[in-house]
Amino acid sequence: MKASDTLKQLPHKTIERLSQYRRALLICLDNKKDHIFSHEIAKIQHITPVQVRRDLMLIGYSGTLRKGYNIQELIDLISDIIDSNRGINVAIIGMGNLGRALLNYFSGKRHKLSIVASFDINPDKIGKSVNKIPCYNITEMEKVIKRENIEIGIITVPASQSMITAKQLVDSGIKGILNYTPKPVEVPEGVYLEEYDMITTLEKVSFYVKMENERAADHVIQRKNQGTVASDF
């Protein structure tokens, strides 16, 4: 089995963490250190050192005993694995606040992942540029996507438009879609889809805060009961 085959079987969670390791390592580069221990990476990412070592084992990277991992080497290896050699072009559909936020956020962050176009229906936006990325009319989607060799589309239109937008993207030959609207879309086999709705994350935080509140309240009740029992003596 080729090395590339092994990489194809990397656990999904490992892929996510590799992206996060690289991000953390890029920040570490500034700090004049050239090596980092598994427990240091782990601390940053709120996970265990074992998990870090196991992930690195899976991608075949070896550190130096009692010295840790070479930061630059590790960044390069992770980049080899998760980046595409020739680079991948991305478009954002919907230049509202979220679209602009993503555009600012990504601009120039990754060599191999470039946002090269945005789309909107608002005439005030069409024809202008944000961060040097031109905004096209949505009606030109297929033409631009093919011309610019765009493979990934990020959907940040209003929820009511998410499905039609996904269909347009698919019809334009897109390979992957990242949907930020709260309305799930459907894509045919062969198009990779990631749904990401921000309300779910907030509701999850809310749930665990609620749980913690209730747990704390229960403890108060228990202490009160104990107190009552004790005073009976």
Added chain:
Amino acid sequence: MKASDTLKQLPHKTIERLSQYRRALLICLDNKKDHIFSHEIAKIQHITPVQVRRDLMLIGYSGTLRKGYNIQELIDLISDIIDSNRGINVAIIGMGNLGRALLNYFSGKRHKLSIVASFDINPDKIGKSVNKIPCYNITEMEKVIKRENIEIGIITVPASQSMITAKQLVDSGIKGILNYTPKPVEVPEGVYLEEYDMITTLEKVSFYVKMENERAADHVIQRKNQGTVASDF
């Protein structure tokens, strides 16, 4: 064991899906149907019907055989589970594009989860309102958080400020933090933290698109090789 204890042990993934089910069900409410099958929910969420049924089993909800689940009942039950009775107040720290996007996105969406304040350091923003939510100076954070009984903070400041912001939130007595910056933060025990970096999701899509491209290229090579072999005869 009390029913509430069972709920405390709901798998994390089930919590996330419950939030998503509710969102989907709320959309379905419009469509004049009053019942929905597990396979219909599953289709919307890109998961299997079994998973849906199993999640609903865990929260103790029973549907009607061959008729499905009552949409309104199910919405109400999920709300009972994931919402806090008395409601939870939320603040957004950082009124850039992302902060504004989240504010617009959430406004009025959930009864029990209200964004009640935002913070920034830009004098042009302080004192004004977006979607009727006032923007305060970050220096007033502790005062406002205590006065407004804010329990959750969403961090959308520039990455360089994420750590100091998290510390301020913790010092103000926050219970949960949702960090949207690419720089992980640290919080003490008892504060629930969810990191969400948008670049990880995009890089994951990118990785699987790359893999699919390589797989397709491999197939072409295989076909070519087969062709070559065949032509030898």
Added chain:
DNA sequence: GATTAATTGTTAAATTTATAACAATGCAAA
């Protein structure tokens, strides 16, 4: 009224993911 097909609810099995255990190694201190 009997039969068929579809759907739920639940237990069991499989898969995925995370953690623990520990041998091997080599740096640092004695």
Added chain:
DNA sequence: TTTGCATTGTTATAAATTTAACAATTAATC
């Protein structure tokens, strides 16, 4: 130089999550 200790790499175990299997049941059809 030797000893102790921290750290890696890896296998084994455990936990979490998903999927499968299937009995039970009821609505619709014949």
